[in-house]
Amino acid sequence: MTNAAQSVNHDSSVTSSPTTSPTLGFGTAGTREARLSALFEQIMGVYSVSDDETALADAVERFLHGFGHLTVRRHGDTVVASTGLGRERRVVLAGHLDTVPVIDNFPPRWLEPGDALIRGDVAAAHPSERVMWGRGATDMKASDAVLLYLAATLTRPRYDLTFVFYDHEEVAAEKNGLRKVAEAHPDWIAGDFAVIGEPTDCGIEGGCNGTIRFDVVTHGVAAHSARAWMGVNAIHKAAGILNRLNAYEPADVPVDGLVYREGLNATLISGGKGTNVIPDECRVHVNYRFAPDKSIAEAKALMMGADAGAELGNGEHTATGGVFEGFGIEMKDESPSARPGMDAPLAVSLADLVRERTGREPLAKLGWTDVARFAALGVPAVNLGAGSPLLAHKHDEQIAEGELATMASILEDWLTA
Numbered sequence: 375m376t377n378a379a380q381s382v383n384h385d386s387s388v389t390s391s392p393t394t395s396p397t398l399g400f401g402t403a404g405t406r407e408a409r410l411s412a413l414f415e416q417i418m419g420v421y422s423v424s425d426d427e428t429a430l431a432d433a434v435e436r437f438l439h440g441f442g443h444l445t446v447r448r449h450g451d452t453v454v455a456s457t458g459l460g461r462e463r464r465v466v467l468a469g470h471l472d473t474v475p476v477i478d479n480f481p482p483r484w485l486e487p488g489d490a491l492i493r494g495d496v497a498a499a500h501p502s503e504r505v506m507w508g509r510g511a512t513d514m515k516a517s518d519a520v521l522l523y524l525a526a527t528l529t530r531p532r533y534d535l536t537f538v539f540y541d542h543e544e545v546a547a548e549k550n551g552l553r554k555v556a557e558a559h560p561d562w563i564a565g566d567f568a569v570i571g572e573p574t575d576c577g578i579e580g581g582c583n584g585t586i587r588f589d590v591v592t593h594g595v596a597a598h599s600a601r602a603w604m605g606v607n608a609i610h611k612a613a614g615i616l617n618r619l620n621a622y623e624p625a626d627v628p629v630d631g632l633v634y635r636e637g638l639n640a641t642l643i644s645g646g647k648g649t650n651v652i653p654d655e656c657r658v659h660v661n662y663r664f665a666p667d668k669s670i671a672e673a674k675a676l677m678m679g680a681d682a683g684a685e686l687g688n689g690e691h692t693a694t695g696g697v698f699e700g701f702g703i704e705m706k707d708e709s710p711s712a713r714p715g716m717d718a719p720l721a722v723s724l725a726d727l728v729r730e731r732t733g734r735e736p737l738a739k740l741g742w743t744d745v746a747r748f749a750a751l752g753v754p755a756v757n758l759g760a761g762s763p764l765l766a767h768k769h770d771e772q773i774a775e776g777e778l779a780t781m782a783s784i785l786e787d788w789l790t791a
């Protein structure tokens with residue numbers, strides 16, 4: 375490691391930096407395990423809910439500047455660090471810095487074995503380990519810590535490496551920092567293969583479900599609730615939306631050997647102007663997760679008919695078919711699915727190593743990840759990260775400390791063997 379002067383490239387769209395941001399570093403930690411835990415604890419301590427990633431991006435950028443084998447660039451709150459060793463192939467390793475909103479789970483803390491907050495499944499799999507509890511533990515600050523550690527320490531990898539730490543993954547596609555870099559500086563993230571550190575329990579999850587989000591809207595007429603016959607209750611009309619959601623049965627869809635579970639859920643609901651006013655509007659925000667056998671257009675057709683919702687926009691239109699036929703629809707966000715792509719040579723070699731180390735066979739990624747972005751760019755990609763995907767976004771998000779070393783050693787060996 376060196377503190378030599380770096381090749382640094384800031385482009386004109388860099389966001390303003392906060393006056394203070396924490397310092398990331400190994401401190402006095404000597405072993406790989408201690409270094410990983412130190413970085414992880416520091417990253418966990420920085421609040422970085424989407425829209426608030428600047429302090430963490432600043433800290434990540436400063437940390438990466440400390441290593442002479444890396445060229446560090448920044449676009450907005452996305453930091454890209456690359457080796458330039460002239461290798462034949464380049465692997466991109468990416469992790470997002472943002473988290474979903476806090477639910478009484480920030481600040482984070484280490485839990486000692488036996489602590490009541492440790493989940494039974496985590497304790498059973500890692501009985502004698504400390505556990506990090508708090509927002510972002512699995513999605514995906516543990517993997518960020520591993521990727522930062524690898525960026526700092528892999529000075530002679532067998533492939534050239536590009537590490538991407540990006541903002542705004544958990545929110546609307548238009549805000550995604552990786553999308554912005556792909557558009558503004560496609561050369562920064564060019565590569566032959568990509569690994570996304572989304573949580574997979576250190577296994578491989580191939581491809582990803584697509585996702586569309588939209589409001590299903592009912593309209594009514596406002597009136598005094600003591601004279602309700604003078605109005606029409608939009609919230610009561612929403613019962614029809616909820617009934618259709620309750621009747622939906624999630625499908626398991628096999629695609630190229632992996633099974634993708636679909637999902638259709640309301641995630642937000644709003645309506646009403648006052649406690650004694652008949653509501654004139656109700657909105658149910660619906661999220662449809664669709665398997666990689668479907669395009670966005672096909673997913674929309676299943677929800678709202680073939681000709682409705684064809685364009686992403688905020689204008690309301692009436693669903694002409696599909697699950698929500700007859701209801702008002704306002705599209706909010708859409709992101710495509712990605713097929714598994716497990717036959718790419720680098721996917722095969724990584725899957726073989728994961729199988730050897732963990733006994734895990736590849737599974738399907740049910741959340742949406744930037745594997746889809748790399749797939750669209752023609753770069754084969756897989757998900758591999760520390761922590762259980764089942765705990766992502768939960769109030770009791772947590773990860774056993776040893777998972778960081780497991781992920782680090784798999785990638786270290788794959789990238790240096």
Ligand SMILES: N[C@@H](CCC[C@H](NC(=O)CCC(=O)O)C(=O)O)C(=O)O
Binds near residue numbers: 585708741763766
């Ligand atoms: N534009 C989309 C972005 C949603 C991204 C998010 N991804 C994850 O949580 C990955 C975690 C995993 O499954 O491993 C998601 O799937 O919701 C949107 O705003 O909906």
